[in-house]
Amino acid sequence: MKIYLDNAATTPVAPEVLEAMLPYFSRKFGNPSSIHQYGREAKAAIEQARKHIAKMLNCAPAEIFFTSGGTESANLVIHGAVYDLGVTRMITSKIEHHCVLHTAESLFRRLRIDCVFLGENGNVDYAHLEKLLSSGEKTLVCLMHANNEIGNITDMDRVGELCKKYKAYFFSDTVQTITHLPFDLQKTPVHFITGSAHKFHGPKGAGFLYMRSDAMLKPMLHGGSQERNLRAGTENLAGIIGLEMAMIIGYALSKKEQPEIKELKNYFFQKLKNELPGIRVNGDFENSLPKILNVSFPPGVQGDYLVQNLDISGIAASAGSACASGSATGSHVLAELNVPEGRSSIRFSFSRYNTKEELDEVVGKLKEMMQQKDSSR
Secondary structure (H helix, E strand, C coil), X not given: CCEECXXXXXXXXXXXXXXXXXXXXXXXXXXXCCCCHHHHHHHHHHHHHHHHHHHHHCCCHHHEEEECCHHHHHHHHHHHHHHCCCCCEEEECCCCCHHHHHHHHHCCCCCEEEECCECCCCCECHHHHHHHHXXXXXXXXXXXXXXXXXXXXXXXXXXXXXXXXXXXXXXXXXXXXXXXXXXXXXXXXXXXXXXXXXXXXXXXXXXXXXXXXXXXXXXXXXXXXXXXXXXXXXXXXXHHHHHHHHHHHHHHHHHHHHHHHHHHHHHHHHHHHHHCCCCEECCCCCCECCCEXXXXXXXXXXXXXXXXXXXXXXXXXXXXCHHHCCCCCCCHHHHHCCCCCXXXXXXXXXXXXXXXXXXXXXXXXXXXXXXXXXXXX
């Protein structure tokens, strides 16, 4: 693959991350539960990673639990809220990730689901959220920090203050925003957040759950006493080291990197508008992550046709969320935004490894494909 523009789905592992992980596949391979030197060395590395991650998020190390990623963490939170915290209602939105929506649906006998209104561009209607919260029912609010398909950012502090006012629990899926936006968990009133290393140049299968000390849950996986009895099973040692290093690098580069990625996004969108009339943004361009740009094409241009032909040319992009690939139902997010009938969409997502020269090539290829499509009619 020559040009990779699907970084919201997954990112390439950074060379420094791979280098940090390699010793834990060979010389430092011990089981962290073993009491001999190999085990103690592994355990110490995990606890060091926990401390580093907690420091970056400004929370206590005891509030960080290592998991396989966002989906497992979301399941743990939503099931735990119902069975351990006594939650009977969840407030969410119709554009959440499926790991939230499908988990909530699986608990339909125990959990009532209310969806907050969304504005025309997909932003949360905070007045409606407060109205829903005012009922006083024991509630878990699940609103993602940034949407994985359109990039819209939710004001976590504003939602958190509303949840605090009405004594609701607040869970935010922050998988897309770790290392991309700053966090201060001592100030933001949120009970649970999640991270997946592969979204910020770390390995797949490694992630974490932040669980505030006043909202501790019981285990969903039973077995050993790993992760302070919350998550049984031998820890993914190399993955945790990769997660730690990816976060360290991501936050070290963030202040410089995020404006650069935003400049790439702005540059790319202007080129698209200039070269391909009829392009429009899905979501709120100004209130969205720098790394995500979702655009719809004029009627008659099929998104799958464009994505497949980009792929043939060595260019990777997405016609929707990677988690829904192969599904014939289309994007539930774009359906809620009422993208006009006949318009297909592509999500382009950027990273520190992309360049303007690559984006020029992508625009040129799209223009060529659309001209070929027009001439074949």
